[in-house]
Amino acid sequence: MKVFNTDPKLSDTDRDGLSDYDEVKVFGSDPNDRDSDRDGVIDGKDLAPTGNAVVEVYIEEFLEVSKADAISGYGDPYFVIAVYDESGNVELGRIQTEPVIDAVKLTGLGPYYIDVPDDYSGDMFIVAIAAYDEDTWNENDLYDINPDPQYYSLAVYVQTEKVSPSGVHVPVPIEGDGTDDRNPGENDAILRAWAVLTLQ
Numbered sequence: 001m002k003v004f005n006t007d008p009k010l011s012d013t014d015r016d017g018l019s020d021y022d023e024v025k026v027f028g029s030d031p032n033d034r035d036s037d038r039d040g041v042i043d044g045k046d047l048a049p050t051g052n053a054v055v056e057v058y059i060e061e062f063l064e065v066s067k068a069d070a071i072s073g074y075g076d077p078y079f080v081i082a083v084y085d086e087s088g089n090v091e092l093g094r095i096q097t098e099p100v101i102d103a104v105k106l107t108g109l110g111p112y113y114i115d116v117p118d119d120y121s122g123d124m125f126i127v128a129i130a131a132y133d134e135d136t137w138n139e140n141d142l143y144d145i146n147p148d149p150q151y152y153s154l155a156v157y158v159q160t161e162k163v164s165p166s167g168v169h170v171p172v173p174i175e176g177d178g179t180d181d182r183n184p185g186e187n188d189a190i191l192r193a194w195a196v197l198t199l200q
């Protein structure tokens, strides 16, 4: 039997900032390797010590309320999901989804994964979801969202707690109404989604 002279919860054999206990019991990283996943970020500073940190976004429901497309009948919505640092000034990653043709109500889109830097040291990310209508070729069509195609945008804060493979991640719910810039008082869309930091 091995005898420890110090509290095993405090010892950090490889001096990477994560205790041996946390490496073995919580994060599944190597207590004898400073960079378990070889991504250049030492385990203590790595948001995901055993993989790639990503923000996962799932759109549970998107409902166009008042922007039915005058040409095809419905809009062709797609989403741009961007992740910013906690100041909101630095974009860290973004994805754009494929448009869904002629849709009023969408359910169960995703999950979408936005890569974020594993060495990010802020307390949270800001995740912004914007919806657009791809069907913008008719500039005179008020029901196409052109030249201000964005008709839904919402930001949510996601805490940047270090991610473990088996850890319980609490998704942040995103919910609200969207308005078109052109008709600010008009409710155009309803979005229900969630976002969470996880690893790939």
Ligand SMILES: [Ca+2]
Pocket: 012, 013, 014, 015, 016, 017, 018, 019, 020, 023, 031, 043
């Ligand atoms: Ca360690």
Ligand SMILES: [Ca+2]
Pocket: 014, 016, 018, 023, 029, 030, 031, 032, 033, 034, 035, 036, 043
């Ligand atoms: Ca380690």
Ligand SMILES: [Ca+2]
Pocket: 035, 036, 037, 038, 039, 040, 041, 042, 043, 046, 048, 049
């Ligand atoms: Ca690493």
Ligand SMILES: [Ca+2]
Pocket: 037, 039, 041, 046, 047, 048, 049, 050, 051, 052, 053, 118
């Ligand atoms: Ca990593």
